[in-house]
Amino acid sequence: MAVREKFDYDLKELQNKLLEIGRSAEEALTKALGALETKNVELALQIMEEDSKINLMYEEINDFAILLIAKQQPVAIDLRRIIVGIKIATEIERIADFAVNIAKATIRIGNKSYTHPIFQIKKMHTLTTEMLQLSLKAYTEEDILLAKKVAGMDNEVDDIYDLTMKQLLEENQKNPDYVQQITHFTFICRFLERAADHITNIAENVYYLVKGRHYDLNK
Template sequence: MVVRERFEEELSELQNKLIELGGLSAEALTKALVALEALDVDLALEIIEDDKKANMLEEEIDDFAIMLIAKQSPVAIDLRRIIVGIKIANDVERIADYAVNIAKSAIRIGNQPLVKPIEHIKEMHKLTLEMLSLSIEAYGEEDLTKAKRVAELDDQVDALYGQTIRDLLQLNQTKPDFIAQITQLSFVCRYLERAADHTTNIAEHVFYLVKGKRYDLNN
């Protein structure tokens, strides 16, 4: 009984590490939009530097999960919890990487005024952050309703992505002096769209954890 209790504590520790990683990624993503909108190079550089924390924590989670498998030889639901933890850590760390990419775009734009208000990008960003929060909650609570909601929000991000890219392509024709910036803003849209996809991956992992089978929530 004592062994089982210790194992439960270690599984809880794994979960807490993942929640911490989710917080780091959400913070990076939040700062990235601030850096972009304010064209704040110092903040962008801070985001790039802080990404080391997310990378190290993901490695720590992987090592901890492998240790659990080696030490406990888990089966069934316990093994799924550990495997899902590894997969979610990878997706969450990738979201932090996209925040870094947005920061780099802000640096490349430099001090050139934004060619237009970035309201659609801000809405994509808001939805992606909501999806990340929901997906981590869904994992912690093993809540399929929240996991399904993540996939529904992803459809909204995809729609905004398509609209924003079309708007930026039209600007290419009327604002030739801003082509380099428009390209970077297009990249930002893509980074947010991909970050949203990774939150959907997390939701799919939650379904696998609870149901024991894989679901494609993007269709």
């Protein structure tokens, strides 16, 4: 295999590894929402246990990317592809951490009936997972229009977050006996909002990959 052909193969392998860790993070988020909906402590514990696999995948991606730089000494667009790969892996690892945080909050809430409906949290989750799928599609296709769409969806998540936080604060005043549960719901909303921000960072890295410049899509 020629040197360039081998390098292209390795770049594709890096991309595949990123897609794999992305799918794992999305699965973790979906399981976290499922655990919250069903008050399933066992599922929440499973998410926490599986996070170690995602952490290992993250470390393997970093090692693989660093080895590529050391062996190939790439420049221009090839170097950007590797750097962006490292950055995206970092964002995805953080997203998976937020899934773990949601699982922990679910365990702390316990089996009590919910004083506040979680349909808006479900909407935030749906948007966040769709954003993650689109951001990775934008990355693989190097499509800045898709990346821009991801940033627009982040604004939707922010709007739902603001509305839900306001409602939870009002609920806290009406039902002071549920203050601990409501507090955990505010944390869960925050975890989803932050996950969406990290996904927007992936979209920003797509812009950097394609344009060679940094863009702030969180404005």
